[in-house]
Amino acid sequence: MTQDRTWRTSSYSNGTEHGECVEVSLVHDALVRDSKNASGDVLAFSAPAWHSLLRFLGSR
Numbered sequence: 001m002t003q004d005r006t007w008r009t010s011s012y013s014n015g016t017e018h019g020e021c022v023e024v025s026l027v028h029d030a031l032v033r034d035s036k037n038a039s040g041d042v043l044a045f046s047a048p049a050w051h052s053l054l055r056f057l058g059s060r
Contacts (some may be wrong), residue, residue, distance in 0.1 A: 009035055026050075 005025040021035035030050035031044040047051065 005031065007033070037053075039049075 005027060007025045010022045010024070017026040023033050023035045023038070025031045029047060030045040034040055038056070
């Protein structure tokens with residue numbers, strides 16, 4: 001499921017080996033994973049839920 005998707009690293013990642021990094025894949029939904037553990041667990045959001053989360057975070 002996650003292997004066939006294109007992933008983008010967060011622009012807030014600090015780029016170090018031990019940095020706090022997340023990646024997101026946006027297709028018909030949004031998947032979020034830890035870039036240091038690409039084969040680990042993934043958070044899945046529907047498109048409306050993803051947009052709501054971004055609006056909420058942008059208002060903080």
